[in-house]
Amino acid sequence: METRRIAARNVLLGRGELLHNGVVTIAQDGTVVAIENITDEQAKREGVELHEGFLCAGFVNAHTHSELAFLDGLFLPGGSMAAFLRQIDALRVQFDPDTIRAAQAKGYETFAKEGIVAYADISNDASTAYFKKNETFRSVSFVEMFGVNATLGEAAYKVGEEVLATYRAQGVEAYMTPHATYSVSDRLWKLMQAQLEASPIFSLHYAETSQEIDFLERKAGAIYDLFHRDWGRAVEAYGLKDMESTLAYYGGLGKHILLVHCVALSPVMLDFVKASCPQVTMVPCPESNLFIEGRLADYNLLRASGVRLAVGTDSLSSSPTLSILKQLEVVNAYYPNIPIAELLEWATINGAEGCLFDGLGALKIGAHPGLNLVLAPEWEQGSLHRACVHPVATQTALLN
Numbered sequence: 307m308e309t310r311r312i313a314a315r316n317v318l319l320g321r322g323e324l325l326h327n328g329v330v331t332i333a334q335d336g337t338v339v340a341i342e343n344i345t346d347e348q349a350k351r352e353g354v355e356l357h358e359g360f361l362c363a364g365f366v367n368a369h370t371h372s373e374l375a376f377l378d379g380l381f382l383p384g385g386s387m388a389a390f391l392r393q394i395d396a397l398r399v400q401f402d403p404d405t406i407r408a409a410q411a412k413g414y415e416t417f418a419k420e421g422i423v424a425y426a427d428i429s430n431d432a433s434t435a436y437f438k439k440n441e442t443f444r445s446v447s448f449v450e451m452f453g454v455n456a457t458l459g460e461a462a463y464k465v466g467e468e469v470l471a472t473y474r475a476q477g478v479e480a481y482m483t484p485h486a487t488y489s490v491s492d493r494l495w496k497l498m499q500a501q502l503e504a505s506p507i508f509s510l511h512y513a514e515t516s517q518e519i520d521f522l523e524r525k526a527g528a529i530y531d532l533f534h535r536d537w538g539r540a541v542e543a544y545g546l547k548d549m550e551s552t553l554a555y556y557g558g559l560g561k562h563i564l565l566v567h568c569v570a571l572s573p574v575m576l577d578f579v580k581a582s583c584p585q586v587t588m589v590p591c592p593e594s595n596l597f598i599e600g601r602l603a604d605y606n607l608l609r610a611s612g613v614r615l616a617v618g619t620d621s622l623s624s625s626p627t628l629s630i631l632k633q634l635e636v637v638n639a640y641y642p643n644i645p646i647a648e649l650l651e652w653a654t655i656n657g658a659e660g661c662l663f664d665g666l667g668a669l670k671i672g673a674h675p676g677l678n679l680v681l682a683p684e685w686e687q688g689s690l691h692r693a694c695v696h697p698v699a700t701q702t703a704l705l706n
């Protein structure tokens with residue numbers, strides 16, 4: 307079988323395993339055949355180019371909404387969550403199914419170009435099932451439930467059950483999932499309980515904005531006013547205590563929980579989650595976080611806690627790109643103290659473990675986790691400035 311050898315100054319094998327001057331041999335079907343050290347001299351002699359940058363497993367996008375690719379560029383940044391929700395509510399543009407499907411297809415093409423091999427996807431409908439049933443990506447779909455009071459919750463649950471059944475009938479891995487702290491009523495949490503208990507994993511938008519913290523801690527602030535005063539809804543969503551005891555319940559059952567964003571997480575909230583949910587993964591989406599909240603998660607705080615950190619692109623409604631490398635570049639620009647190899651761990655092994663994507667995220671002989679060459683001309687200075695990703699292999703094939 308024909309193989310390809312590719313070498314780089316840094317080869318990220320797995321968590322904390324960085325091989326300097328390494329060469330990876332990969333087969334036509336994407337299987338990793340060999341991983342060795344190589345010197346400059348050897349590389350020259352053997353005609354292998356030693357690239358300035360990193361080789362790593364294919365990227366895992368631990369939070370996206372692939373169905374929403376058609377909302378590209380429609381909304382304005384700033385004003386936090388209430389302003390974003392207002393813009394969604396005010397949107398009067400009609401999209402026909404062909405436009406939606408074409409935008410989704412373009413989104414999946416971007417995933418491939420950006421070296422993404424797997425993704426955790428929020429779904430409000432089954433409009434992506436046609437793609438997922440035949441895709442070469444690995445994916446998990448989270449059928450998202452929201453309803454801020456009992457009536458809305460019951461209606462949403464019925465629709466959700468149908469969407470879930472549609473996915474599963476087509477062999478797509480899918481689970482129910484709550485939307486966010488401020489949008490799920492007590493009644494809806496109870497309706498979902500059997501589903502969540504039966505699933506190995508769920509995802510939750512958590513501590514995305516300081517407005518959400520106002521809502522959780524005081525039942526006040528811009529999100530509360532929007533729901534209660536402007537939209538005239540009875541708000542029956544949880545406060546922080548109820549929210550945390552719900553997380554602790556599922557955490558205690560050993561569920562993998564993806565807490566998405568965590569921008570406005572306080573040290574106390576972080577400690578609670580860390581202690582009560584052993585299989586939690588925090589999934590900030592840097593470009594989206596800048597768009598909505600104008601700031602990033604406190605990565606120094608998150609790193610110091612030892613919590614598992616992954617990364618997501620979110621959707622094109624709030625993120626300018628669907629590039630995982632771009633998310634890392636943003637974090638690198640704000641936090642140059644975080645080693646590039648560690649950022650790449652968020653995008654590979656941590657995402658794979660957090661999303662339960664077995665066999666992905668690490669370069670091991672016999673595995674086929676995809677292979678990315680990340681060219682970062684200034685990596686020696688710890689910079690991802692002008693970095694770009696060249697996918698070398700997917701899970702099933704060597705590329706070019």
Ligand SMILES: [Zn+2]
Nearest residue numbers: 428511620621
């Ligand atoms: Zn999201």
